[in-house]
Amino acid sequence: MADDADRGRKSIGARRNPASAGAILDAAEAVLVEAGYSGFSIEAVARRARAGKPTIYRWWPSKAALLLEVYQRQKRVDIPDTGWLEEDLVGFLKSLLSHWRETSSGSVFRSLVAEAQSDPTAAAALADYAKGRHGHTGQMVERAQARGEVAEDIDAAIVADLIASWAWTRLLTDRLDENEATIRETVRYVMQGIASKTSRTGSR
Structure with a gap:
């Protein structure tokens, strides 16, 4: 079940909601800067983006997939x-x-x-x-x-x-x-x- 924060950013299934996806990527970049690679986690990204973990995993199947998109975004x-x-x-x-x-x-x-x-x-x-x-x-x-x-x-x-x-x-x-x-x-x-x-x- 999605939590309250996840309901605040309504998902549209496997197809990404651009606003939610952008907020998650912004949050992932911020967590990476603050905590470094070793301290990076999906939980921390979810808290910062006010998104549910199920939403993140629906669009990025692993932490590595999310990090690679952050990397590509900055490249x-x-x-x-x-x-x-x-x-x-x-x-x-x-x-x-x-x-x-x-x-x-x-x-x-x-x-x-x-x-x-x-x-x-x-x-x-x-x-x-x-x-x-x-x-x-x-x-x-x-x-x-x-x-x-x-x-x-x-x-x-x-x-x-x-x-x-x-x-x-x-x-x-x-x-x-x-x-x-x-x-x-x-x-x-x-x-x-x-x-x-x-x-x-x-x-x-």
Whole structure:
């Protein structure tokens, strides 16, 4: 049964009520700032948002799912479209490492990755999130394929995984201060493996 606070924010079932969902996300951000990752709980979010726990769990099946949406809501990372994949990937990685380094989101995401190692619900939420985010990187590769820059038989999703793996390794090992030269060298290695024959023989 919903409590009084939950009745104050009427739910519309599995489909989110935008006002209630926004209040819950605002509350989750505030709890995360005040209590940190270790002190974050659905109970604390429910109290602050004046929402019932059933409502929160109806829209976010786990604490990890809610935290990932808070993380994504705060994320400010460039997805460049320069017309040249190497520059797109370098710009993306520079922006991502900078975001993780200069905001609290890096530590939140690192904690979520750690929790996913022992919590199946966190692992499932992280996998769903990664699938969507890697899609953005995959789109960069697909654009390059359409330009003839990347070989047609290259799987864009695998390239996206390779790029994400490099970034996640830096996050998990606290190496977010990689310089641009190292990022460019990494991207160049990837490009050597996926470039079309025309692109390899051409020049810029």
